[in-house]
Amino acid sequence: MSTSHSIKAKAFLKDGKYAEWHDATFWGVRTKRDNMAFGLDEWEQLREKASAIKRHTISHLDEYLEQFAVNAEANGAIVHWAADAAEFNKIVYGILSGHNVRKVVKSKSMLTEECEMNPYLEKRGIEVVETDLGERIIQLKGQKPSHIVMPATHLSHDEVGELFEEKGISDEIGNHDPTYLTYRARLSLRNEFLTAEAGMTGGNFGIATTGDIVVCTNEGNADMSTACPKLHIAAVGLEKIIPDYDCLAVFQRLLARSGTGQPTTTYTSHFRKARCNDGEFHIVLVDNGRSSWIADPDHWEALKCIRCGECMNTCPVYRRSGGYSYSYFIPGPIGINLGMLRNPQEHSGNVSACTLCNSCQSVCPVKIDLGDQVYKWRQKLAEYGTASKSKKMMCDTMSRAFGSESRYNTATGAAHLLNNMPHGLVHCGLNPWAEGHEMMKFPKKPFHKVFEDLEKEDKE
Amino acid sequence: MKVGLFIPCYVDAVYPEVGVACWRLLRHLGLEVDYPAGQTCCGQPMANAGFEDKAVPLARKFEEKFAGFDYIVAPSVSCVAFVRLNYERLLAGHPCATAAKAMDIVEFLHDVVRPAGPLGRFPHKVSLHNSCHGVRELGLSSPSEQHIAPFNKIKDLLSLVEGIEVVEPERKDECCGFGGMFSVEETAVSAQMGLDKLRRHIATGAEYITGPDCACLMHMAGVAKKQGLDIGFKHVVEILAAGL
Ligand code: SF4
Numbered sequence: 210m211s212t213s214h215s216i217k218a219k220a221f222l223k224d225g226k227y228a229e230w231h232d233a234t235f236w237g238v239r240t241k242r243d244n245m246a247f248g249l250d251e252w253e254q255l256r257e258k259a260s261a262i263k264r265h266t267i268s269h270l271d272e273y274l275e276q277f278a279v280n281a282e283a284n285g286a287i288v289h290w291a292a293d294a295a296e297f298n299k300i301v302y303g304i305l306s307g308h309n310v311r312k313v314v315k316s317k318s319m320l321t322e323e324c325e326m327n328p329y330l331e332k333r334g335i336e337v338v339e340t341d342l343g344e345r346i347i348q349l350k351g352q353k354p355s356h357i358v359m360p361a362t363h364l365s366h367d368e369v370g371e372l373f374e375e376k377g378i379s380d381e382i383g384n385h386d387p388t389y390l391t392y393r394a395r396l397s398l399r400n401e402f403l404t405a406e407a408g409m410t411g412g413n414f415g416i417a418t419t420g421d422i423v424v425c426t427n428e429g430n431a432d433m434s435t436a437c438p439k440l441h442i443a444a445v446g447l448e449k450i451i452p453d454y455d456c457l458a459v460f461q462r463l464l465a466r467s468g469t470g471q472p473t474t475t476y477t478s479h480f481r482k483a484r485c486n487d488g489e490f491h492i493v494l495v496d497n498g499r500s501s502w503i504a505d506p507d508h509w510e511a512l513k514c515i516r517c518g519e520c521m522n523t524c525p526v527y528r529r530s531g532g533y534s535y536s537y538f539i540p541g542p543i544g545i546n547l548g549m550l551r552n553p554q555e556h557s558g559n560v561s562a563c564t565l566c567n568s569c570q571s572v573c574p575v576k577i578d579l580g581d582q583v584y585k586w587r588q589k590l591a592e593y594g595t596a597s598k599s600k601k602m603m604c605d606t607m608s609r610a611f612g613s614e615s616r617y618n619t620a621t622g623a624a625h626l627l628n629n630m631p632h633g634l635v636h637c638g639l640n641p642w643a644e645g646h647e648m649m650k651f652p653k654k655p656f657h658k659v660f661e662d663l664e665k666e667d668k669e
Numbered sequence: 670m671k672v673g674l675f676i677p678c679y680v681d682a683v684y685p686e687v688g689v690a691c692w693r694l695l696r697h698l699g700l701e702v703d704y705p706a707g708q709t710c711c712g713q714p715m716a717n718a719g720f721e722d723k724a725v726p727l728a729r730k731f732e733e734k735f736a737g738f739d740y741i742v743a744p745s746v747s748c749v750a751f752v753r754l755n756y757e758r759l760l761a762g763h764p765c766a767t768a769a770k771a772m773d774i775v776e777f778l779h780d781v782v783r784p785a786g787p788l789g790r791f792p793h794k795v796s797l798h799n800s801c802h803g804v805r806e807l808g809l810s811s812p813s814e815q816h817i818a819p820f821n822k823i824k825d826l827l828s829l830v831e832g833i834e835v836v837e838p839e840r841k842d843e844c845c846g847f848g849g850m851f852s853v854e855e856t857a858v859s860a861q862m863g864l865d866k867l868r869r870h871i872a873t874g875a876e877y878i879t880g881p882d883c884a885c886l887m888h889m890a891g892v893a894k895k896q897g898l899d900i901g902f903k904h905v906v907e908i909l910a911a912g913l
Binding site: 210211212214215218219222228232236243246247249250252253523525526529530560561562563564565566567568570571572584587588589590591596597600601603604605607608610611612614617620621624641642644645646647648649651652654655656657658659660663667 | 678688692708859
C-alpha cells in the first residue's frame, strides 16, 4: 500500500539523527511564528481579512489584472502575458537575447522554478545566477529547493562549507562558521551583481491601483539585482495581484510573521519604473494553469496562497519526511494541492502524506482549507486511475462487513481468536500495521455483547 | 432528553470497557440512555481513505438507527466530526437528522449536561492527549495555532475527578500520526510520529495518557508496545467514571 511519498519518507527516516534535527529545525520556525502571532491581538482578524481580500480579488481577477496592466504601462513598464511555462520562457529569452544579455542575476522566484526557466536559458547560453543565499547554495549543489521559503535549510553548515571550498567561494579550508560563509557568499555575489547585464525578480504582490510590484526579501538581493543592471524583468503569477496598498498592509503584517517569525522582512522593495532613463522594466504576468483552477469549486482557494511556507513548518509529515519526499516542486500541504491541480496523474503519490490533522489550515495566514482539500483529492483518485487497489479492497471489505449486522457480529465476535495466532503470522509483511505497531489484544466479548449484561445489571 | 449511545466499530471490538464507562457515567448522571442494537461504523475509515461512496450505505444505516434521539453521543472525536461535517453531503437528497445531533461525549458532558459535582476518583498523574479532530474540528480546546482565549473542555471535566493531576506534553496538540488509513499507507512516518508523541507524553512523568479518541490511544499503545515503552492508556470517560 505504499505511495511515492511514503517510500521516500521511509528512506528519509532511516537516518534518525538527521530526521530528528529536521523536525526540530522546522518546529523551531513554527514556534517563532507562534510568538509573533500571539503578539498581535488582531491576528485572527487579519487572517480573516486576508482571506476575504484574496477571495474577492481572485473572483474578480480579470478586472484587477486589467487595472494593474494599464497602470503599470502608464508608469512605463512593459507588460507581457504568458499563457504557460513555455511562453513565459520564450518571452524572457526574447527580452534577454534582444539585449545581448549573457548573465542574469535573479532574486528568489518560485515561479521561475515552476516554469523551469533556468535550464531553458542556460541551454541557450545565458548564465543565471541565483542571489538569494539559500537558492545560491542549492544552485551550486545542483539541487532543487526543499522548502519554498528556506530552500537550503535541509543542509548543514558543514555541507555548505565544503561546497563553498569546492567552488572556490571560501578560501579558509575548514572554516564552516555561518557568519564567515555568508561573508564569502556576499563577496562572490557582489561580483556577479556588477557583471550581470540583467536582473530578475519574482513578485510577492502586484498592486492594481498603482501598477507596482512588491518584493519581500531578507537579504536585499532583489534591490541589488535591479539596481546594478539596467534591465529588470519581474515574473509574476496572475494570482499575485491585489487591489491596493491598504490590502498590502494586511498581507505585509502576516507574511513574514507566518513565514519566518519576523515582524517584517528586512527589505520590502517597491518597483514602479525602470531605474533610469536608459533602463527597461518588464513585467511578465504568468497564467500557467491558474485561470482554469479558478473554475474548480473544490480547489480554487489554493490560489489564495501567499507562499509563506508555514503550512510546511507546521506539517508533522513534512517535518518528518523532508521536501524531497514529494514529487511536486512545492512540498507540504500546499504543494500536495498545487501538484494535484497541475497534474493529478503525476502527483497522486503525495496525497497520502496527510493525517488530516488540519494544523495547516489552522495556521495558514490566508485560511486555505488545505486539509479539507486533501480529503477531496482522495475521493477523486479512483477517477484519475491512481487509487491504490489494495486500499480499495480493504474499504470494500470493511463496507460489506459493517453493512451487514450478521457479518459484523461474526467478525467482532471472532476477533479475539487473532490473539492466539502465532506472533510471526500476525506480524508479517502482509499486515502493514505491524510494521510500526504491536497488534492490539482483542477482548473475548465486544461491547455489544457486554451490553447485554449491562442491561440486566441496570434492571436489577 | 433521549440520548443515543454510539459505540464506533473499533471501540466495540477493541475497547468494550470504554463503552461500559460511557454507559455507567451517563446513567450515573441520571440520563435516559439507549444503545440501539445493530449499529456498526460511521463510514469514516473508508471516506478518509478516498472511498466516500462506501460510506454512504453506512450513513443511511446510522441515520436509521439514531435519527430519533435528541443527542447522539460517542467516545470518539473523529467519528463524531465525520458525522457532523460530512453526513449532510453524503445523504444529499435525503433527510439528515443525525449530523446536527452528534456530539462527542466530552463535548456533550461539558456543554449540555454540565455536571457540577465530583465525578470519579483517579489518584494518578495523567498526560492529556488533545486529539486533532477534537481540537480543530469539534473545538474541544483552543488550537495551538490560533490566537484566541485558551480553553480546554477535557481539562475542565477532568478537574471534577478526585485525586487526579493533569499535565500536557510539549507540543500539546501535535498529531500522533494515526490518521486512519494513513497508519497503514505511510507506515514509517506514522510510527515515527507515534514514537515522538509518546516520548513527549512520557517526559511529563505521567503514569497514563488520556484522550477523547480511542483511535489515537490504540495507535500509541501499539507503538509503545513495539518500542518497549511503559505508560498506561485510558479514555477520558474511563477516568471520569472511575469508581462510580
Ligand atoms: S498555503 Fe497558507 S500556510 Fe501554506 S504557504 Fe500558502 S499561505 Fe502559507
